[in-house]
Each structure stands twice: as C-alpha cells, then as structure tokens.
Amino acid sequence: MPLPSISPSAAAIDAAGLLALVDALEAHPGIEMHSFAIARAGRVVAEGYWAPYAAERPHLLYSVSKSWTATAVGVLVDEGRLALSDPVCRDLPGVDFAALPARWQQVTVGDCLRMATGHDQEAWLWGSDESGVATRPLLDSGLDPMVARILAHEPEHEPGTHFAYNQVATYLVAAAARAVAGTSLVGILRERVLEPLGVPELLWKTTGSGAELGFSGSFARTRDVLALAQLYLDEGRVGDRQVLSPEWVECARTPSGLVNPDPGGPDWAQGYGCSFWSSRHGYRGDGAFGQFAIVLPQHRIAVATTAETGDMQAILDAIWTHLLPAVDRAVDRPGDPAADTAADTALAERLAGLRIAPPPPLPFAGGQWSRTSGDVAQSYSAARVRPVEPGGGWELTLTRDGTDLTLAVGAGAWAESEWRADGIRLPLVAAGGGTGDGGFAAQIRLVETPHTVHLRATPAPPGGAGGFDLSWSLPPLHGPDPLRQSARYA
Structure with a gap:
C-alpha cells in the first residue's frame, strides 16, 4: 500500500x-x-x-x-x-x-x-x-x-x-x-x-x-x-x-x-x-x-x-x-x-x-585509443568516440573482452543507454565533452547504483599513442567491472 x-x-x-x-x-x-x-x-x-x-x-x-x-x-x-x-x-x-x-x-x-x-x-x-x-x-x-x-x-x-x-x-x-x-x-x-x-x-x-x-x-x-x-x-x-x-x-x-x-x-x-x-x-x-x-x-x-x-x-x-x-x-x-x-x-x-550538473559540453571531433589505465576492470581495452551531430553529443564505444559496448554521451545533459553483455543488462547515463587540450572526458553513471565511472582520453603526443583512463569515484564492493554491478539479466 x-x-x-x-x-x-x-x-x-x-x-x-x-x-x-x-x-x-x-x-x-x-x-x-x-x-x-x-x-x-x-x-x-x-x-x-x-x-x-x-x-x-x-x-x-x-x-x-x-x-x-x-x-x-x-x-x-x-x-x-x-x-x-x-x-x-x-x-x-x-x-x-x-x-x-x-x-x-x-x-x-x-x-x-x-x-x-x-x-x-x-x-x-x-x-x-x-x-x-x-x-x-x-x-x-x-x-x-x-x-x-x-x-x-x-x-x-x-x-x-x-x-x-x-x-x-x-x-x-x-x-x-x-x-x-x-x-x-x-x-x-x-x-x-x-x-x-x-x-x-x-x-x-x-x-x-x-x-x-x-x-x-x-x-x-x-x-x-x-x-x-x-x-x-x-x-x-x-x-x-x-x-x-x-x-x-x-x-x-x-x-x-x-x-x-x-x-x-x-x-x-x-x-x-x-x-x-x-x-x-x-x-x-x-x-x-x-x-x-x-x-x-x-x-x-x-x-x-x-x-x-x-x-x-x-x-x-x-x-x-x-x-x-x-x-x-x-x-x-x-x-x-x-x-x-x-x-x-x-x-x-x-x-x-x-x-x-553534467560536465561542460566542450566540443570534440572524435578519436580512438587503445591504451588504458585506472581502477576499472582492465578488460576494457579500447575506446573510441564519434560525434552524433553538431551539438548532439557523442557515441562512446568501449571494447570489453573483445565485445564492443556503446553508450550515448550527452552534451550538457545526461543521455541514457543500456549495455547488454554476458546475459546482464546495465542501465547507464552519461555526459561529457572535450577537455580543451584535445582530449575527451565523460562521466558514466551506473544510475541504478551509487557508482560513477570517469573516462578521460588524452591526445596522442607527436610520434606516440594517446591513452584513456577509466576510474571510479568510489570503487564498488562487488568488483571493478561496471557490468557486474547490475542485477538485471537479459
């Protein structure tokens, strides 16, 4: 009642x-x-x-x-x-x-x-x-x-x-x-x-x-x-x-x-x-x-x-x-x-x-990275970002154990997505934008949990390779993999 x-x-x-x-x-x-x-x-x-x-x-x-x-x-x-x-x-x-x-x-x-x-x-x-x-x-x-x-x-x-x-x-x-x-x-x-x-x-x-x-x-x-x-x-x-x-x-x-x-x-x-x-x-x-x-x-x-x-x-x-x-x-x-x-x-x-408040929606033209660090599960090995349309946010794809997981990243607003892998469904919201130095940053909120993942991708230096970092605001108690925090099953 x-x-x-x-x-x-x-x-x-x-x-x-x-x-x-x-x-x-x-x-x-x-x-x-x-x-x-x-x-x-x-x-x-x-x-x-x-x-x-x-x-x-x-x-x-x-x-x-x-x-x-x-x-x-x-x-x-x-x-x-x-x-x-x-x-x-x-x-x-x-x-x-x-x-x-x-x-x-x-x-x-x-x-x-x-x-x-x-x-x-x-x-x-x-x-x-x-x-x-x-x-x-x-x-x-x-x-x-x-x-x-x-x-x-x-x-x-x-x-x-x-x-x-x-x-x-x-x-x-x-x-x-x-x-x-x-x-x-x-x-x-x-x-x-x-x-x-x-x-x-x-x-x-x-x-x-x-x-x-x-x-x-x-x-x-x-x-x-x-x-x-x-x-x-x-x-x-x-x-x-x-x-x-x-x-x-x-x-x-x-x-x-x-x-x-x-x-x-x-x-x-x-x-x-x-x-x-x-x-x-x-x-x-x-x-x-x-x-x-x-x-x-x-x-x-x-x-x-x-x-x-x-x-x-x-x-x-x-x-x-x-x-x-x-x-x-x-x-x-x-x-x-x-x-x-x-x-x-x-x-x-x-x-x-x-x-x-979502992070500021600074412009970003897109990019991809294959080197990762941070306290999120290391099985997330690659990332790429592409703009959806001018002012429409971005599509972020993370590669996890060989499988691509894609989510929308809002520009000045939270965009909703859902990952499905390993029989699990994970609701997400995300917002982000450029970092002003040629990089990209996004907040990824596991919106049915207390937890937030921060992605930051750095531009490639001359003659080198850029990388990306995935880190938790506060690491969860159920392990470092975002997907494993969900209790929704496909």
Missing part, C-alpha cells in the same frame, strides 16, 4: 528545517546525494531526487539488503518455520551437520543476524571464489559452493560471544531461510511483505549458483526503502494487516549487547540487533556509500536515503542536526500559517529542481 503524501506543516514539521537539511547535504564536499524521502505517521512529507536519479529507478542498497533478509527470516519465525535458536547449518542442503566442527554446529540463526558467529573479522573473502568446492567429508555435491568455502573455516571464538560485522553471517542465514521455505528470499517476501507495502519489484544480485547474496545486492526504489522503514516504525503493521509480529520488530531493533570493536563513528557504536544498527536516534538499515532505512520511533518518522559518499556519518549528522529540531517546531511556537505555507512551497520548489 503506497504511502500517501502530506505537506510538512500539516505533519507539524517546519519545512525550513528540511530546506536546511538539503543545504547541508549539498554543501558537504564528500557527499553526493541521489535521493531521500521522509515520512511522518505514515505520510510522506518530503521526497527529492537529484536528476538523473529518479523516483522510479531502483538503486543498489548494499547492506540494507541485510534488513530485507532479516525481514524474510522474521516471516518464517512468525510462521513457526524457523527460530532464532535453530542451528543455522542444520537444514542446509548438502551439509552433513554431524560432521561439522563443534562451533559450526553451535552457530544459530540469531547469532548470524546479530553478527555473532564467533569470527573475529570479515570472513567473506574465504567464499569469494566459486570455482571450486572445499574437499571435506562434511560436503557433498548438493552444497552451494559458497557455503562449502565458508564452512571450511571454523570461527575463532565461541558463537554468540564476539561481534564482527561479517557478510558470511548473513549469507548463511539467507541460505537457511531459502532451505526452510523452499524458495528464494524474494519469494518469501513477495506475498507477505512486498505486496502489502506496494513494492512492485525487489531485484537481487545472485551468485553463480543462483543464490541471492543476502548480505548485499538488493535493488529497490527509495519509496520502497521508506516503506520498509515505515513497516518497522508501525510495529509490523500495514493498514489493518499485521505483516510482521511486534515481537519480531522488537527483536530486530534490540541491540545484542556485544561491543563493536571498530565502530568508525558514533552511530556505529550504539549496538546491533537482528540486521539493524542502533543509532543515537532510533535504529536503521544501513548500506555502504550512504544507503539508509532509518526508523525514528520517538518522532514517528521514517527516512530513506540513497547516495554516493565515503562519509556516511555526515549524512546521519545532517539528519540529526536539521530534521529532528524541525519536528513539532510548528506546534511549539505561535502559529503562523502564512509562514508555514511559504516554507512548504519553497521546499517543494527546491525539491523539484534537484539535479547533478
């Missing part, structure tokens, strides 16, 4: 505070916002998208995926099909549970959701290569190869005693949920959660064996993330329907009491529940580079954000500094309906005009 909209002043929120929030986010040099949405008491009071990002585009959520996975587990717990005390490896296909080392037998569903498997550091690198299966008597041909590699390494500590933020934990609990339900995570969520919330599609990256990552890789619209936060704010209810039990919501948001040894910021030092972080205010689903699903029970507020930033704490700081003081300001002061209406109007106008 999509959330209705209401003006900030009608929800007793001062729109001037929300304008200050937008100002602060845009002014921070380390933050590039893609979207945000704020609801109070189940009604959306503000929603903004920095073009070319848009309301109907899904966005890679990184570890907010853990909160979707935990919600799927909550469905099974509420139905009596799974319990937090269940050994997470007990029902995994292909696992000889009795042959597992003692600590793996002891790791429970709850331990995984609370990042308390007993590991002392991130363990996912052990399972990063699907090319082989560890040879141990506990394994057979029915086992997910990622699970095989995980179980080949016993945790260092007793389960339940040590916090370590760890992708392995969520991958295992996702595998257990699929095994119990006999379907995918999305299959578990679709009828019970997604349809009541009005979420039309939840894309998810999968491993080579077809398993959802669970800990990462989900894609959803900003409104869908807001709906997830609102579901937990409403104690699991959607309208008159109890989608999740209040007991599950309480379990999810309650920190385990284990200490995060490496918080990195004050809002990562408040504790961790069942795949939700506690915050200085409320609690949240939390994904790399600024993806948040924030629940603020004291204020009856839900917030969703998408972004590309290495300073996630700064987004939370801005919300605490500007949004929270604006709540109930309208009822705490003498009424001024005209001022409230003016602030609402100013905010609406500002949100309607949000955009990320």
Whole structure:
C-alpha cells in the first residue's frame, strides 16, 4: 500500500528545517546525494531526487539488503518455520551437520543476524571464489559452493560471544531461510511483505549458483526503502494487516549487547540487533556509500536515503542536526500559517529542481585509443568516440573482452543507454565533452547504483599513442567491472 503524501506543516514539521537539511547535504564536499524521502505517521512529507536519479529507478542498497533478509527470516519465525535458536547449518542442503566442527554446529540463526558467529573479522573473502568446492567429508555435491568455502573455516571464538560485522553471517542465514521455505528470499517476501507495502519489484544480485547474496545486492526504489522503514516504525503493521509480529520488530531493533570493536563513528557504536544498527536516534538499515532505512520511533518518522559518499556519518549528522529540531517546531511556537505555507512551497520548489550538473559540453571531433589505465576492470581495452551531430553529443564505444559496448554521451545533459553483455543488462547515463587540450572526458553513471565511472582520453603526443583512463569515484564492493554491478539479466 503506497504511502500517501502530506505537506510538512500539516505533519507539524517546519519545512525550513528540511530546506536546511538539503543545504547541508549539498554543501558537504564528500557527499553526493541521489535521493531521500521522509515520512511522518505514515505520510510522506518530503521526497527529492537529484536528476538523473529518479523516483522510479531502483538503486543498489548494499547492506540494507541485510534488513530485507532479516525481514524474510522474521516471516518464517512468525510462521513457526524457523527460530532464532535453530542451528543455522542444520537444514542446509548438502551439509552433513554431524560432521561439522563443534562451533559450526553451535552457530544459530540469531547469532548470524546479530553478527555473532564467533569470527573475529570479515570472513567473506574465504567464499569469494566459486570455482571450486572445499574437499571435506562434511560436503557433498548438493552444497552451494559458497557455503562449502565458508564452512571450511571454523570461527575463532565461541558463537554468540564476539561481534564482527561479517557478510558470511548473513549469507548463511539467507541460505537457511531459502532451505526452510523452499524458495528464494524474494519469494518469501513477495506475498507477505512486498505486496502489502506496494513494492512492485525487489531485484537481487545472485551468485553463480543462483543464490541471492543476502548480505548485499538488493535493488529497490527509495519509496520502497521508506516503506520498509515505515513497516518497522508501525510495529509490523500495514493498514489493518499485521505483516510482521511486534515481537519480531522488537527483536530486530534490540541491540545484542556485544561491543563493536571498530565502530568508525558514533552511530556505529550504539549496538546491533537482528540486521539493524542502533543509532543515537532510533535504529536503521544501513548500506555502504550512504544507503539508509532509518526508523525514528520517538518522532514517528521514517527516512530513506540513497547516495554516493565515503562519509556516511555526515549524512546521519545532517539528519540529526536539521530534521529532528524541525519536528513539532510548528506546534511549539505561535502559529503562523502564512509562514508555514511559504516554507512548504519553497521546499517543494527546491525539491523539484534537484539535479547533478553534467560536465561542460566542450566540443570534440572524435578519436580512438587503445591504451588504458585506472581502477576499472582492465578488460576494457579500447575506446573510441564519434560525434552524433553538431551539438548532439557523442557515441562512446568501449571494447570489453573483445565485445564492443556503446553508450550515448550527452552534451550538457545526461543521455541514457543500456549495455547488454554476458546475459546482464546495465542501465547507464552519461555526459561529457572535450577537455580543451584535445582530449575527451565523460562521466558514466551506473544510475541504478551509487557508482560513477570517469573516462578521460588524452591526445596522442607527436610520434606516440594517446591513452584513456577509466576510474571510479568510489570503487564498488562487488568488483571493478561496471557490468557486474547490475542485477538485471537479459
């Protein structure tokens, strides 16, 4: 059920505070916002998208995926099909549970959701290569190869005693949920959660064996993330329907009491529940580079954000500094309906005009290059640019493993394209132009992810060869190849 909209002043929120929030986010040099949405008491009071990002585009959520996975587990717990005390490896296909080392037998569903498997550091690198299966008597041909590699390494500590933020934990609990339900995570969520919330599609990256990552890789619209936060704010209810039990919501948001040894910021030092972080205010689903699903029970507020930033704490700081003081300001002061209406109007106008400016469209006559550098996958070996028409932008072709991938590059505007290769579809937008020194530069935005690729091609010196550079603004966590960031399959 999509959330209705209401003006900030009608929800007793001062729109001037929300304008200050937008100002602060845009002014921070380390933050590039893609979207945000704020609801109070189940009604959306503000929603903004920095073009070319848009309301109907899904966005890679990184570890907010853990909160979707935990919600799927909550469905099974509420139905009596799974319990937090269940050994997470007990029902995994292909696992000889009795042959597992003692600590793996002891790791429970709850331990995984609370990042308390007993590991002392991130363990996912052990399972990063699907090319082989560890040879141990506990394994057979029915086992997910990622699970095989995980179980080949016993945790260092007793389960339940040590916090370590760890992708392995969520991958295992996702595998257990699929095994119990006999379907995918999305299959578990679709009828019970997604349809009541009005979420039309939840894309998810999968491993080579077809398993959802669970800990990462989900894609959803900003409104869908807001709906997830609102579901937990409403104690699991959607309208008159109890989608999740209040007991599950309480379990999810309650920190385990284990200490995060490496918080990195004050809002990562408040504790961790069942795949939700506690915050200085409320609690949240939390994904790399600024993806948040924030629940603020004291204020009856839900917030969703998408972004590309290495300073996630700064987004939370801005919300605490500007949004929270604006709540109930309208009822705490003498009424001024005209001022409230003016602030609402100013905010609406500002949100309607949000955009990320494309690079300047300096002229460029075309060129080609065959030498590359940068932190994007080195399989991109050649590039060529040709003008489409005077003032009409350019066609950029990159050669990847012998296959040409072409996209439009707008001149002073974002142009949309889609790459298709290896059974994957990748939506893109790009803009660029000449560099004034005979070279060419373009921003290539993977518009359903937080990530941006920068191309810069240099002119050939006398008697030499020009080259091109492909680099990320912030390298993605799913590997260096742009195509591999997508969860859309041809």
